[in-house]
Amino acid sequence: MTTTTTRTLTSKQIDSVGSLLKDDRQPMGARFRALFTLKNVAGKAAIDHICEALVKDESALLKHECAYCLGQMQDSHAIATLETVLANTSEHPMVRHEAGEALGAIGTDQCLNILLKFQNDPCKDVAETVVLAVNRINHLKGNANGGDGRESSIYSSVDPAPPLEEKEVDSVEIEKLGQILVDEKESLFKRYQAMFTLRNINSDESAMALANGLDCPDSALFRHEIAFVLGQMQKPVTTDKLAEVLAQKTENEMVRHECAEALGAIATDKANNILKDYLSDEARVVRESAIVALDVSDYNNSEQFQLLE
Ligand SMILES: [Fe+2]
Ligand SMILES: [Fe+2]
Structure with missing residues (x-):
């Protein structure tokens, strides 16, 4: 963005x-x-x-x-x-x-x-x-x-961690990377490395493997970073999962915030309509995220975007 x-x-x-x-x-x-x-x-x-x-x-x-x-x-x-x-x-x-x-x-x-x-x-x-x-x-x-x-x-x-080296895992093995990603016995650093490797593969399939990380209960920090990279990837295929997590009022607000920002980055009509439901969310961080996300999405879709380059 x-x-x-x-x-x-x-x-x-x-x-x-x-x-x-x-x-x-x-x-x-x-x-x-x-x-x-x-x-x-x-x-x-x-x-x-x-x-x-x-x-x-x-x-x-x-x-x-x-x-x-x-x-x-x-x-x-x-x-x-x-x-x-x-x-x-x-x-x-x-x-x-x-x-x-x-x-x-x-x-x-x-x-x-x-x-x-x-x-x-x-x-x-x-x-x-x-x-x-x-x-x-x-x-x-x-x-x-x-x-x-x-x-x-x-x-x-x-990024907070570099991707895995090729010798550590074949970078096209999405399934294997997805396993490392959600393995709570692995260090957070290694799981982040798997995360950024999956991001760099940059396919719908790798994005969906990443989205599974949003269900990992052990670390809100980890879940917020997953949502952040999904925002970088801007894959509409992850919209439903991001919307599901954004809707969870008991979820950590840092995670809900990144889901809102990611939907703003995806910027389809569907993503924007979801965001409109959060413009008066009771969590200030979420409410302001929806405002900024819709603004960014508007801006990215407008000619004005060129002006700030
Ligand atoms: Fe962060
Ligand atoms: Fe953030």
């Missing part, structure tokens, strides 16, 4: 986009677009605006997306703010999770040292995120060609 093109703006333009991001009277969709523009612009000034929104805003949804973008930007200028957010136990777990994951994505030794302090955090979503992030950094360190973890995928995202 975002673009990867870097564009140059004057510092005045950056400040006006930053003001839009931080203005809570503006519609959420417009604020998200401001955030994605700053992410593409990159640099210290853009990061400072994103960090300010991350620390000060009232919307957990906007804040978690700010943290996600800071991770994707992989600039060490954001590390101090991300640490503050990760350490703030009164912050929404989804925001703390995203701050931890972002430190893993930036991946420096400084990030590793911060993360190690939170491996046993009392919030399970945070502790699992941190263990994955530590694994990711150590994995890339042990792999001379590790780079920034971005290059091995057709998707441009920096």
